[in-house]
Amino acid sequence: MSTKILSQKFYSAMDKLLPRYPTKQALLLPALHEAQEETRWLSSEVMAEIAAYLDMHPAKVREVASFYTMYNLQPVGKYHVKLCTNAACMLRGADKLLERCEAKLGIRCGETTADNRFTLMEEECLGACGTAPAMMFNDDYVENLTPAKIDELLAKQ
Ligand code: FES
Structure with a gap:
C-alpha cells in the first residue's frame, strides 16, 4: 500500500x-x-x-x-508570476513587461529561479482586459501593470 x-x-x-x-x-x-x-x-x-x-x-x-492553465503540472516557485500576453494585454505592452520580468528575475518565461522563489509564465486571457495589461501573482490579480509596478512588486518579496 x-x-x-x-x-x-x-x-x-x-x-x-x-x-x-x-x-x-x-x-x-x-x-x-x-x-x-x-x-x-x-x-x-x-x-x-x-x-x-x-x-x-x-x-x-x-x-x-x-x-486548465491554473493547475501546475510542474513544480513552481514560492511566487508564481503569470503574465497575460493575449491581445488586449499585448496591445498595451505585455511583451515589454514580460521582457522586464525576465530581466529582473534572470530567467526566461517558463522557468523558475535557482532559489525556487519565482516562476514566470505566460498566461492566456485572465479576464481583466479592461484593466490590461494584467498578471496574476500567486492568487492575486495585478492590473494596469507598468514596469514600475513590476519592479516594486518583485522587490517587495
Ligand atoms: S487579454 Fe490580458 S486579461 Fe484579457
Whole structure:
C-alpha cells in the first residue's frame, strides 16, 4: 500500500463537499484545486491519489488537469508570476513587461529561479482586459501593470 501524499485535511474537505455534487467524479476540479493548495503543484503521484479517491482513471485526471492553465503540472516557485500576453494585454505592452520580468528575475518565461522563489509564465486571457495589461501573482490579480509596478512588486518579496 502506497503512502498518501495528501493530508487528512484534504480528505476531510472532500468528504464535506461530496454531498453537494451529483457524482464523486464531479468533485474533480475542487479536488485538484485543494490538492494544489497543499502541494503547490500536481505531480503524477498526487493525481493518482486523487484518481483513487474519486474512483477515476489517473489518465482522466491528468487530461482534465492539463486542460486548465491554473493547475501546475510542474513544480513552481514560492511566487508564481503569470503574465497575460493575449491581445488586449499585448496591445498595451505585455511583451515589454514580460521582457522586464525576465530581466529582473534572470530567467526566461517558463522557468523558475535557482532559489525556487519565482516562476514566470505566460498566461492566456485572465479576464481583466479592461484593466490590461494584467498578471496574476500567486492568487492575486495585478492590473494596469507598468514596469514600475513590476519592479516594486518583485522587490517587495
Ligand atoms: S487579454 Fe490580458 S486579461 Fe484579457
